Amino acid sequence: MVENCFNKLYRMFNAxxxxxxxxxxxxxxxTHFFHENIGRYCNRPENWQELIINNWNNLISPEDTVLHLxxxxxxxxxNFELLTGTLNGRLFLIQGNHDRLSQSYCEAIGVTLIKYxxxxxxEDRMKLIFSHRPIVPLEDGWINLHGxxxxxxxxxxxxxxxxxxxxxxxxVREYRPWRLKDIISRLG
Numbered sequence: 001m002v003e004n005c006f007n008k009l010y011r012m013f014n015a016x017x018x019x020x021x022x023x024x025x026x027x028x029x030x031t032h033f034f035h036e037n038i039g040r041y042c043n044r045p046e047n048w049q050e051l052i053i054n055n056w057n058n059l060i061s062p063e064d065t066v067l068h069l070x071x072x073x074x075x076x077x078x079n080f081e082l083l084t085g086t087l088n089g090r091l092f093l094i095q096g097n098h099d100r101l102s103q104s105y106c107e108a109i110g111v112t113l114i115k116y117x118x119x120x121x122x123e124d125r126m127k128l129i130f131s132h133r134p135i136v137p138l139e140d141g142w143i144n145l146h147g148x149x150x151x152x153x154x155x156x157x158x159x160x161x162x163x164x165x166x167x168x169x170x171x172v173r174e175y176r177p178w179r180l181k182d183i184i185s186r187l188g
Contacts (some may be wrong), residue, residue: 002157003051018163021067021120023181026060029069029132029147029168032098034079042171055176060088063081066177067118069147069168070132075106084109094118094147096132126184132163145183 010186015130031052032038039048060066066089073133082100093099099134101114107114127142127165129135134146143164151171161167166183170176 003005016184019053020065020066021118021180023179023184024064025180026064026066026177027069027130027145027168027180027183028066028170028173030071030096030150030170031068031072031073033083035073035098045096045175048175051175052170055174056165057086057088059177060063062088063067064089066091067130068093068095069130071098072096077101079109080105080111081109084111094130094132134161134167138164139163143187148163 015154033049033052040115049181052167066087068091068171070093072091072093073083090112091110092114094105094114094117095178101113103113103115117129117135119127119129121127129142129144131137131144131146133144135144138144141167144170147167147169149161149167150169154172167173168178
């Protein structure tokens with residue numbers, strides 16, 4: 001069933017970007033590289049940055065597409081350059097609340113910055129929205145893959161999250177990216 005959903009490529013356009021999403025697109029959110037306090041806030045393992053990088057590069061090839069749902073990294077521009085030179089794949093980043101780099105800088109380091117959510121409708125009529133923050137309320141029939149809430153109890157605006165909200169924050173996803181086809185296959 002999953003294979004049939006992706007008989008063609010899905011091209012998403014906004015004013016600035018084009019992204020191609022296929023069944024083999026990798027999805028990840030809220031890595032927060034170089035964020036000194038996130039380990040304590042979210043009870044991450046001591047070696048969390050190394051763990052994420054190793055998992056990322058063990059799964060993702062240089063030719064793969066990665067859709068990051070926001071809050072990629074913090075700090076100096078040199079941190080971003082180090083990461084983009086280290087991590088495999090072509091990175092598309094939906095801008096999260098901690099992603100503060102300009103579109104032109106991201107393009108210069110090979111990252112496509114997306115300032116809006118992405119919506120796709122699959123051939124079997126499954127409708128997906130990729131966003132940083134959970135979308136509440138969510139229209140009937142849509143599935144929202146999001147980040148932002150990590151592994152902590154959701155804030156009041158997140159109390160309405162249901163089965164159609166899929167949290168892709170790394171703390172609840174084994175500190176690794178997931179292929180879109182594997183996420184969809186778990187939906188049943």
